[in-house]
Amino acid sequence: MRTALLKHTLFLLITACAALSQSRIPKVWDEAALATWATPIANLNVRPSHISPAEYDALPVQNLRTYPVYLPSREPAGYWQMLQTTGPKPLIESAALRTEKDWLEAGRRVFEELDHLPLRTLDPKFIAAARNMETFVPARTTVLPDGTIFGMRWVPTPAGVALSYTNCANCHVGYLKDGTRVVGGPTFMSRETGVAPLLFAVHQANRLVPAAIPIRMGDEPFGMRMYRAYGVPWAPNDIHTRMKTMTQDDFFAWSGAGDRGGAIPRWNGSLFFPTKVPDLIGIKDRKYLDATATHLHRNIGDLMRYAALVSSAESTVFGDHNVLPAEASRVQARLPDEALYALALYIYSLQPPPNPNKLDAQARAGRQIFRRQGCPACHTPPLYTSNKVTLAQGFTPPKPTSPGLDVLPITVGTDPGLALATRKGTGYYKVPSLKGLWYRGHYLHDGSVASLEEMFDPQRLEETHTPGGFSPPGVKARAIRGHEFGLRLNTKQRAQLIAFLKTL
Ligand code: HEC
Ligand code: HEC
Structure with missing residues (x-):
C-alpha cells in the first residue's frame, strides 16, 4: 500500500517537473x-x-x-x-x-x-x-x-x-x-x-x-x-x-x-x-x-x-x-x-577548445599595448566587446534610434556595403568580441582578413594588398579599409599585441 502511494507521489512529482520544464x-x-x-x-x-x-x-x-x-x-x-x-x-x-x-x-x-x-x-x-x-x-x-x-x-x-x-x-x-x-x-x-x-x-x-x-x-x-x-x-x-x-x-x-x-x-x-x-x-x-x-x-x-x-x-x-x-x-x-x-x-x-597560447611575458607586454592603444573602449574585457553598435561609413542613424540599440556614434570605416546595400543593411556594425580570435581566423564582418598579422599590417590599406580572406572572384589585389587601430606599431609591439590577442 505504502509503496503504491510512494510510487503515485513520485509519478506526480515527475509529471510536475516535466510540466515545469x-x-x-x-x-x-x-x-x-x-x-x-x-x-x-x-x-x-x-x-x-x-x-x-x-x-x-x-x-x-x-x-x-x-x-x-x-x-x-x-x-x-x-x-x-x-x-x-x-x-x-x-x-x-x-x-x-x-x-x-x-x-x-x-x-x-x-x-x-x-x-x-x-x-x-x-x-x-x-x-x-x-x-x-x-x-x-x-x-x-x-x-x-x-x-x-x-x-x-x-x-x-x-x-x-x-x-x-x-x-x-x-x-x-x-x-x-x-x-x-x-x-x-x-x-x-x-x-x-x-x-x-x-x-x-x-x-x-x-x-x-x-x-x-x-x-x-x-x-x-x-x-x-x-x-x-x-x-x-x-x-x-x-x-x-x-x-x-x-x-x-x-x-x-x-x-x-x-x-x-x-x-x-x-x-x-x-x-x-x-x-x-x-x-x-x-x-x-x-x-x-x-x-x-x-x-x-x-x-x-x-x-x-x-x-x-x-x-x-x-x-x-x-x-x-x-x-x-x-x-x-x-x-x-x-x-x-x-x-x-x-x-x-x-x-x-558551448565552450571554446583549450587555448594553447599562454599569457607569457610577450603576451603581457601585448596586453599593455592593447590598453595603451585604447582597444578596451570598444573591446571591453571580460567579454572583449562593449556590446555596442558603430555606424557604417556614410550612415546617419534615424532619431530616435530603435529601442534596444546601444549606438556608439562613430564609424570604424570598414566596407559599408553589407550595412547599407543589402537586406541585412541596418546601417550598423556591431563591435565583435575578440574571444576565440586564435582559432577563428577570418576577421572583419566580411572575412577579408585571414590572420591577425594581416589585420595589423598597415600594408592592407594599400590597393596593392592581396587579401588573405574574401575578395570578389578575379580580384587579386585590393585595399582592406578601415579599423585603423593598432596599425602604427613597430614589428616587436605588433608581435606582442598579437600574442596577447591569441590568448583570449
Ligand atoms: C550556410 C551556413 C549557415 C547555416 C546552415 C547556419 N548558419 Fe548561422 N550564421 C551563418 C552566417 C554566415 C552568419 C552571419 C550572418 C551575418 O552576420 O549577417 C550566421 C549567424 C548566426 C548567428 C548570429 C551570431 C552572431 O554572433 O551574430 C546565430 C545565433 C546563428 N547563426 C545560429 C545558427 C543556427 C542555430 C543555425 C541552425 C538552425 C544556423 N545558424 C545555420 C551561417 C550559417
Ligand atoms: C571605436 C571602437 C573600436 C576600437 C577602439 C577598436 N575596435 Fe576593433 N573592432 C571594432 C569594430 C566595430 C569591429 C568590426 C568591424 C567590421 O566588422 O567591419 C572591430 C573588429 C576588430 C577585430 C576583428 C574581429 C572579428 O571577429 O572580426 C579585431 C581583431 C579587433 N577589432 C581588434 C582591435 C584592437 C587590437 C584594437 C586596438 C588596437 C581595436 N580593435 C580597437 C571597433 C573598435
Whole structure:
C-alpha cells in the first residue's frame, strides 16, 4: 500500500517537473517579442515584416531524425537497409526530457542533425548520386574519420528516405588541425590552426543541391530565384539586379568564396557583400545577432526566434516591397518550440577548445599595448566587446534610434556595403568580441582578413594588398579599409599585441 502511494507521489512529482520544464519554454513566435526585435533597414527605416503568429502556429510541425551519409565505399553493411526499414523517427521527444542534461543532449542532436528542410529531396537522381563513389571526387570531399561525409544527411520520411543537408552544423562546426572538433566555431577557421571541410566543393562539383535557394516558387530561372534571395528593390542602383541573369557557374564563382572568408550567403544576405560565419561560443553574453545587428539578443527566446527565422521563417516583406511573387511562400513548416529551446540551451552551453597560447611575458607586454592603444573602449574585457553598435561609413542613424540599440556614434570605416546595400543593411556594425580570435581566423564582418598579422599590417590599406580572406572572384589585389587601430606599431609591439590577442 505504502509503496503504491510512494510510487503515485513520485509519478506526480515527475509529471510536475516535466510540466515545469515545459512551462519555462518561451513562445517562439510571440507578437510582443517580435514587435521590436528586428533592427529597421537603413534607407527604408522600417523593420522587415515577419509572418503573423497565427500563420506561424498554423504551419505543419517538422520533427524528423536524420542520419549521416557515408562515403559509399565505407557505408556499413546493412546501413541502407536499416534506413529503409527504420521509418520516420522524431528528432526531439520533449515529453521524455527531465533534467538539464536531457535537454542539452536533445539540443545537441538538433544542432548536429537538423537538416535543411527546403533542400530535402526524394529525387532518385540525387539519391543515386549520393550513393555513387564517382560523385565524391576525393580531393574535393571531406570524409570524416568515421567514413561519413561532412554535411550530408539521410532523412527517413513518410514518403521514403530523402537526401538532405545538415543545417546549423554545416556552417557552425570547425575542425582544428589536430582533429579537435570545435562545435559553435566557424566552419572555415584560421589556416594556421584549422582545416576547412570541403562540402561546398562537393556541391559545386556535382550540383548535388538542386538549387541553393530554398523557396517554393515555381519555375523561375536560376538567376531570378537568386535575385529574390538577395535583391534590394528599394535601392536606387541595386548591385543585386545583375543576379537576375546569373548562371549557376557565376553564382558558384562568388559563393565558393567560403574558404576565402566570406560565407555562402544566407537568405537576405548578399553574394557581393558576404558575411563570415561568426563564432557561436559565448553568444549568451552578446546583445546583437549578425554583424549588422539585424536582431536583438535580449534572452533565450530571441536565439530561438533567430534559429526559427533562418531555418524556416525568413522575412520576405520590407515595407512596401515583397521580394517573392505573390503566390510564393518561403515558409513551409516549423520546428517544435521545444526543439528550438533545446537548441538554444545547447548553443549557450558551448565552450571554446583549450587555448594553447599562454599569457607569457610577450603576451603581457601585448596586453599593455592593447590598453595603451585604447582597444578596451570598444573591446571591453571580460567579454572583449562593449556590446555596442558603430555606424557604417556614410550612415546617419534615424532619431530616435530603435529601442534596444546601444549606438556608439562613430564609424570604424570598414566596407559599408553589407550595412547599407543589402537586406541585412541596418546601417550598423556591431563591435565583435575578440574571444576565440586564435582559432577563428577570418576577421572583419566580411572575412577579408585571414590572420591577425594581416589585420595589423598597415600594408592592407594599400590597393596593392592581396587579401588573405574574401575578395570578389578575379580580384587579386585590393585595399582592406578601415579599423585603423593598432596599425602604427613597430614589428616587436605588433608581435606582442598579437600574442596577447591569441590568448583570449
Ligand atoms: C550556410 C551556413 C549557415 C547555416 C546552415 C547556419 N548558419 Fe548561422 N550564421 C551563418 C552566417 C554566415 C552568419 C552571419 C550572418 C551575418 O552576420 O549577417 C550566421 C549567424 C548566426 C548567428 C548570429 C551570431 C552572431 O554572433 O551574430 C546565430 C545565433 C546563428 N547563426 C545560429 C545558427 C543556427 C542555430 C543555425 C541552425 C538552425 C544556423 N545558424 C545555420 C551561417 C550559417
Ligand atoms: C571605436 C571602437 C573600436 C576600437 C577602439 C577598436 N575596435 Fe576593433 N573592432 C571594432 C569594430 C566595430 C569591429 C568590426 C568591424 C567590421 O566588422 O567591419 C572591430 C573588429 C576588430 C577585430 C576583428 C574581429 C572579428 O571577429 O572580426 C579585431 C581583431 C579587433 N577589432 C581588434 C582591435 C584592437 C587590437 C584594437 C586596438 C588596437 C581595436 N580593435 C580597437 C571597433 C573598435
